Amino acid sequence: MREFEPDHLRALVAFADTGTLARAAEVVGRTPSAVTAQMQRLEEVAGVALLRPAGRGRELTEAGTRLVAHARTILGAHRAAWASLATIEPEGQVSLGLTQDFTGSPLIDALRAFSGSRPRVRTAFRVGRSAELSEQLAAGDIDVLVAMRQEVRGDEVASFSTPMRWLTPADGVSMLPGAPLPLALLDPPCGFRDAALRALAKAGLDYRIVATGVSLDGVFAAVRAGIGITARLEARSHDGIIAAPVELALPPLPHAEFSIRLRDGAEASAEELAELLRRTFETQLQVVG
CATH class of the missing domain: 3.40.190.10 (Periplasmic binding protein-like II)
Known part of the structure; x- marks a missing residue:
């Protein structure tokens, strides 16, 4: 029996929402070539073309549009199933500190991808000023911090300008x-x-x-x-x-310089979130370190 992979469906929905394979890749946290391969595999399983050329880009075929609707339902069922299990035994919590400059897309898309891949990890937010958030990171109240860079720190995962x-x-x-x-x-x-x-x-x-x-x-x-x-x-x-x-x-x-910092001793889920944020900003801004 042919079955659709949730990751492939997630990439298809991201394409439908963003309009390009490149932006879909940013949403799901993969490279554009990887998302293209996922779309090809999805078409092989479906047995029909889901995307077609449109100018310099791609657009959904009628079959692709129909599958997107089903994909949303399937992924919603996946999230509901994970959520029901998450209430039983959570796998820890990640606290993320953000300045006000990064409370919108694409960061929200990255966090959506993280919560989808780690549904049993509770994610907490703190939005504030760079100086006060740095103090909270030092105090252990924040696991991952995205803030303006004042000086080079040993806990930086990446910096970008x-x-x-x-x-x-x-x-x-x-x-x-x-x-x-x-x-x-x-x-x-x-x-x-x-x-x-x-x-x-x-x-x-x-x-x-x-x-x-x-x-x-x-x-x-x-x-x-x-x-x-x-x-x-x-x-x-x-x-x-x-x-x-x-x-x-x-x-x-x-130029404004920002950094992604990771609390010393943070759990693996926090490291995963910091890496996902690094990849997200690498596609949006110039990473300098």
């Missing part, structure tokens, strides 16, 4: 000609805040801080409202926020 960008409201910021540049920034300590102020001081540009606080959501709300501009990662340019147009002639910003 990505450009900082000036971000502005999509419909422009409200300011008079010659007026100081209005800024929306997190309270100190904040590496993005420090980099922005240093860049403006070096360029001799006047500024005023019009919005501040501990929440990145609050900063972005001020930007969307046209109150000010900010400096963050370009990946945060969405929902009414864009990279600053060149005509604003804003000074260049440095």
